[in-house]
Every structure is written in structure tokens, then in C-alpha cells.
Amino acid sequence: MKIAVCAKVAPDTATPRITAKGDGSGIDTTGIKFVVSPYDLFAVTEGIVLKEQGKASAVHLFTVGGDSDVTVLRGGALALGAEDLTLVDDPALAEADSLAVARSLAAAIGQGEFGLVLCGKQAVDHDNVQVPAMLAELLGWPHVSLVDDLVIDGDGFTATRNVGGGVAEVVKGTLPAVVTCDKGLVEPRYAKLPDIMKAKQKKVHKKTLGDLGLSAADVAPAATYTAYGEPPPRPKGRMLEGDVAGMVDQLVDALRNEAKVL
Amino acid sequence: MSILVLCEHDGGTFKKTATELLGKATGLAGALGTTVSALVLGDAPAASLGAYGATKVFQVSGDFSSYDTDVAVAALRAGIDAAAPSAVLAPASFLGKDALPRVVAQLGTGQGTECTDLRVDGGQIVGRRPIYAGKAYCDVRVGKTPAVYTVRANSFAQPAAGGGSAEVVAVPFSAPTPRLTLVERKRPETTVVDLTEADRIVSGGRSVKSKESYDSLIRPLAAALGATPGASRACVDAGYAPHDHQVGQTGKVVNPSLYIACGISGAIQHLAGMRTSKVIVAINTDPGAPIFEHATYGLVSDIFETCPALTARIQALD
Numbered sequence: 345m346k347i348a349v350c351a352k353v354a355p356d357t358a359t360p361r362i363t364a365k366g367d368g369s370g371i372d373t374t375g376i377k378f379v380v381s382p383y384d385l386f387a388v389t390e391g392i393v394l395k396e397q398g399k400a401s402a403v404h405l406f407t408v409g410g411d412s413d414v415t416v417l418r419g420g421a422l423a424l425g426a427e428d429l430t431l432v433d434d435p436a437l438a439e440a441d442s443l444a445v446a447r448s449l450a451a452a453i454g455q456g457e458f459g460l461v462l463c464g465k466q467a468v469d470h471d472n473v474q475v476p477a478m479l480a481e482l483l484g485w486p487h488v489s490l491v492d493d494l495v496i497d498g499d500g501f502t503a504t505r506n507v508g509g510g511v512a513e514v515v516k517g518t519l520p521a522v523v524t525c526d527k528g529l530v531e532p533r534y535a536k537l538p539d540i541m542k543a544k545q546k547k548v549h550k551k552t553l554g555d556l557g558l559s560a561a562d563v564a565p566a567a568t569y570t571a572y573g574e575p576p577p578r579p580k581g582r583m584l585e586g587d588v589a590g591m592v593d594q595l596v597d598a599l600r601n602e603a604k605v606l
Numbered sequence: 607m608s609i610l611v612l613c614e615h616d617g618g619t620f621k622k623t624a625t626e627l628l629g630k631a632t633g634l635a636g637a638l639g640t641t642v643s644a645l646v647l648g649d650a651p652a653a654s655l656g657a658y659g660a661t662k663v664f665q666v667s668g669d670f671s672s673y674d675t676d677v678a679v680a681a682l683r684a685g686i687d688a689a690a691p692s693a694v695l696a697p698a699s700f701l702g703k704d705a706l707p708r709v710v711a712q713l714g715t716g717q718g719t720e721c722t723d724l725r726v727d728g729g730q731i732v733g734r735r736p737i738y739a740g741k742a743y744c745d746v747r748v749g750k751t752p753a754v755y756t757v758r759a760n761s762f763a764q765p766a767a768g769g770g771s772a773e774v775v776a777v778p779f780s781a782p783t784p785r786l787t788l789v790e791r792k793r794p795e796t797t798v799v800d801l802t803e804a805d806r807i808v809s810g811g812r813s814v815k816s817k818e819s820y821d822s823l824i825r826p827l828a829a830a831l832g833a834t835p836g837a838s839r840a841c842v843d844a845g846y847a848p849h850d851h852q853v854g855q856t857g858k859v860v861n862p863s864l865y866i867a868c869g870i871s872g873a874i875q876h877l878a879g880m881r882t883s884k885v886i887v888a889i890n891t892d893p894g895a896p897i898f899e900h901a902t903y904g905l906v907s908d909i910f911e912t913c914p915a916l917t918a919r920i921q922a923l924d
């Protein structure tokens with residue numbers, strides 16, 4: 345069974361500030377360090393682990409983006425042991441929304457014979473949580489989201505998903521399927537220098553929309569993003585003073601009478 | 607072409623997000639000159655939603671007590687087809703994240719995820735939403751019909767109940783055969799409101815030093831406040847609190863009216879999960895801890911002393 349892993353590149357979560365461009369058309373990427381989006385790194389690592397366990401024959405990476413993303417994915421994902429990377433890059437995707445990305449990925453993944461698609465549960469840039477479920481719908485496959493335990497057994501699988509409220513559900517299904525990876529599924533790996541050097545030889549297949557049988561109209565965005573800016577300002581806070589008993593009294597009074605949340 | 611609001615319920619009791627969204631939708635519908643409808647899956651007192659502004663309730667018949675993606679997708683689709691709305695508002699819940707994007711893909715439309723504000727602009731609903739874990743915000747506009755928006759819990763005020771009663775439209779539904787089989791459902795020992803929906807949260811950090819102190823400092827304070835206990839990643843990784851308690855970049859994103867951070871430094875990845883909280887209380891021995899820059903009220907003090915004192919003080923309130 346071959347595994348397809350969808351991975352994208354996003355700002356390092358340790359980036360202290362994200363600022364918008366002056367005209368609000370996007371974020372200012374100057375000086376930002378880009379990494380493999382952390383949940384996607386869980387997906388890549390899980391794919392590699394399944395290959396090591398003999399559950400999968402090969403792991404192929406897919407991304408929608410540009411040349412600068414290839415550099416990050418080479419060192420951060422291909423170097424972990426994936427076979428190759430398919431990059432969907434087309435000027436018509438510049439303003440792509442989630443459905444446009446899902447259509448591009450579905451077309452690219454549909455050209456191979458995959459038993460399992462692994463994705464991160466969400467990307468850490470737009471936090472949209474849309475592409476994997478849309479991709480599954482377009483492929484006509486079931487999907488399981490927020491998975492923190494996955495067992496592959498022949499063409500069957502058992503996955504544990506977090507449905508909220510601390511409730512975990514164990515579900516069984518038959519491959520092919522799309523699985524979205526949550527924290528706890530696998531310890532993410534970071535490539536070592538020799539592997540990063542070796543990854544320079546790995547193949548990157550560039551595809552335009554035309555190569556995938558798609559047109560610009562197929563990826564015309566329904567959702568558009570504008571007016572990028574700062575978070576709404578927080579009212580200025582106040583430090584309480586005195587001994588513990590005094591501060592506790594002031595706090596309860598403030599929560600009741602000033603903030604009115606008690 | 608009304609605004610359709612997905613009203614989720616727990617065994618027949620509507621969730622707070624249901625009334626919260628109906629209240630907001632009523633305001634938006636007024637500005638757009640349209641009406642509000644509700645979408646309810648399964649057995650719940652649908653007509654009662656009229657008190658919160660719904661004129662019609664599309665009620666999809668069936669048993670949805672056990673969640674299945676395929677069934678939820680088909681049911682949402684049946685309800686949306688019956689209502690033919692111009693916009694759909696839904697909570698950014700598990701269903702809103704797991705099933706709704708598949709419906710959006712079927713309909714070939716777009717979705718604005720986890721908005722914290724909605725407004726009318728140019729005869730259209732526009733969402734404002736946190737991106738990059740709340741470090742920036744942007745507008746999202748869906749230009750196709752229906753325009754789908756999900757909303758983070760506790761983004762809008764709860765409306766007061768009025769006198770209205772809604773017309774209930776039964777949507778006939780035959781569920782597809784699920785492709786996944788549910789083998790087991792593991793419930794947590796205590797049943798508290800999920801962190802993502804909680805209105806009050808008390809979180810503990812690495813500084814609690816043991817599971818025993820987490821249980822004796824954080825949980826009683828949370829219980830006294832009717833709050834959901836949470837934790838930093840350092841606290842979870844050390845085994846003091848379970849994984850599902852983690853707030854932050856790789857944990858839950860929360861939006862309560864009160865968030866009390868006990869012995870948490872306020873690392874950027876923790877802030878990512880709780881920075882939209884309306885009131886933030888920080889208790890920390892280090893006056894230089896970054897959490898204080900975001901706190902509404904700051905206490906430079908020891909949690910081992912402060913948490914029990916605060917718990918006792920809250921318990922003594924009438």
C-alpha cells in the first residue's frame with residue numbers, strides 16, 4: 345500500500361509576532377522562519393513509521409505552493425524518508441481557498457494508487473480545518489479526523505479520534521481513507537544533516553493545473569480573505585497588590601463588580 | 607433566502623452555541639432584510655427556538671445520538687437543500703469541523719472557519735477571524751451561495767428569550783450506511799463542559815509540580831467556579847493533567863469569559879490557545895512572566911497559597 349501525505353509550509357509557531365502588510369492584503373513574511381506545519385509533520389512522521397513497520401510500501405508527499413516551499417519540505421519532510429514530492433504550482437492558485445487546494449490535491453493524488461492519505465488536523469497559518477475533509481469528499485473516501493492512534497491491518501484500519509469533551513471514539517474502517525493527525529499520534533521527527541544532504545537528490549514533480557486536468561475556473565475561490573490586521577486590542581490590565589488574602593479579596597470583587605464575570 | 611443556523615443539542619437540550627448563533631443571526635438578518643431559520647438534527651424541542659428569533663426550523667428526522675461523519679454529512683445536506691438558505695451559520699464544533707467541509711465541497715461553495723465576529727457589509731455577511739493562532743486577524747467573505755461560516759463558541763452574547771414560536775418543517779431523511787464502525791466510546795471520568803465551549807476555565811502549569819497538587823489546587827478551584835480545568839503543555843507532558851486538558855497551539859483553542867492561569871509563564875504557544883478569553887487572571891511568582899502582559903488582573907503570588915485561598919473565598923460567596 346502506498347501512502348500520500350499532504351503537507352504545507354507555515355510560519356514557525358515560535359514566531360512572536362505576525363504583522364499585516366500595510367494595505368492589509370496579507371501578512372508580511374519578512375524575517376519569518378517557515379517550517380513544515382507541525383500537524384503535517386505528525387502526518388509525515390506517521391507515514392514513515394508505517395513504512396518502517398512494513399504496513400506501507402512507499403510515502404509520497406503532496407503540496408500546493410511554490411518553489412520556496414520545496415526547500416523547506418525537502419529538509420523537513422522528504423529527508424525523513426519519503427520517496428518524492430509533488431508540487432502543484434500554478435498562477436491561478438495564488439488566491440486559492442480550501443476547496444481549490446482540495447481539488448488540486450485530489451486531482452494529483454487521484455493520478456496515483458494510494459491506500460491512505462495522511463494530513464495534519466489543521467495548518468497553523470489559516471487554521472481552517474477544511475482541506476482534509478474536502479479532499480476525502482472529492483476522492484469519495486471516508487475520513488477520520490483528529491486521530492491520535494492509528495493501526496493499519498491489511499486493508500482495514502482502527503483509529504481513535506477526539507470528538508470533544510474528552511470523549512475518544514475508536515472507529516474501524518476499510519482503506520482507502522483520509523486520516524487527519526492530532527498531537528499524540530506519533531513523536532514528530534526532525535531530519536539529521538546527512539539525510540537532509542541526501543534529500544537533495546530526491547525528485548520533485550511540478551504540476552500545473554493543466555497537468556492535472558483542471559482549469560482556472562475549477563479553482564476560482566469562493567472564500568476570499570482581506571483586511572489582514574492586528575488582533576483586537578485588549579483592555580489594559582491591572583496588577584493587584586497586598587498580601588494573598590488581600591489580593592484574593594480584590595480579585596473576587598473585581599471579577600464580580602468590574603468585569604462582571606462572577 | 608434566509609440565514610440557516612445549525613442548532614446542536616445534547617440529547618434534546620440545545621447547546622449554548624445554538625441560542626448564541628440564533629441571537630447573532632437575528633441581528634444580521636435584520637440588516638439584510640431576511641429571516642432566520644434553524645437546522646436541527648434529530649429529536650429536540652424545535653419549536654422552542656422561535657423564542658430566539660427562528661421563524662422556521664428544519665428538523666431532520668432520525669437518530670443522531672451516535673456520531674457518524676457520513677450520516678451527519680447527508681443530514682446536513684438534506685437540511686440545507688430543504689431550507690435553500692443564502693447563508694449557513696454553524697458552531698466550530700467537532701461536527702462543524704468534521705462534517706461541514708464535506709458538505710461545502712459537495713455544494714461547491716466556501717467556508718469561513720471559526721469566526722469570532724460576523725457583520726453585514728455590502729449586502730453580504732462577512733466574518734472576522736483569528737489566524738496564525740490569534741497573532742493576526744482577517745476578514746473572510748464567501749461569494750457563493752450558500753455562504754458557510756462557523757463561529758467560535760462564546761463569541762456573541764446569549765440573547766434573551768422572546769415570545770415567538772417557530773414553524774417546524776420536518777425534513778424526511780433516510781441515513782446512508784456508515785462506512786466507519788464505532789467500536790468504543792471512551793468517556794472521561796468527570797463530565798464537565800468541553801474546554802472549547804467552556805465559559806470559565808482554570809488552568810495549571812508546570813509549577814503545580816505533581817498530579818496530586820493539580821488535583822488539590824486546580825480542580826477544586828475549577829469546581830468552585832463551575833469551570834473546566836485546563837493545563838499548559840508542560841503540565842500535561844509532565845503527567846500532572848490528562849492530554850485532553852491542554853490549552854494552546856497543539857491543544858484546545860478556548861474562548862471563555864474567565865480564564866485563570868495558575869503558575870503558567872505565558873509562552874507564545876499557550877497564548878495561542880487562550881488569548882481571546884474576555885478576562886484573564888494570572889497568578890505567578892515571577893513579576894516578569896509574559897502572561898502578565900495579557901492579564902486583565904495579575905497576582906504576583908504563589909499558587910500553593912493563592913489557589914486554596916481563592917477557592918475558599920469563592921465557596922463562601924452566596
Ligand SMILES: Cc1cc2nc3c(=O)[nH]c(=O)nc-3n(C[C@H](O)[C@H](O)[C@H](O)COP(=O)(O)OP(=O)(O)OC[C@H]3O[C@@H](n4cnc5c(N)ncnc54)[C@H](O)[C@@H]3O)c2cc1C
Pocket residue numbers: 357382810811812813837838839840841852853854855856857858868869870871872873874875876879889890891892895907908909910
Ligand atoms: C510546537 C510547539 C507547540 C506547543 N504547544 C503548546 C500548547 O499547545 N500549549 C502550551 O501550553 N504550550 C505549548 N508549547 C510549549 C510552550 O512553549 C511552553 O513550554 C509551555 O507553555 C510552558 O508551560 P508552563 O507555563 O506551565 O511552564 P513554564 O514555562 O516552566 O512556566 C512555569 C511558570 O510558573 C511560575 N511558577 C513557578 N512556581 C510557581 C508557584 N509556586 N506559584 C506561582 N507561579 C509559579 C514560573 O514563574 C513560571 O512563569 C508548545 C511548544 C512548541 C515548540
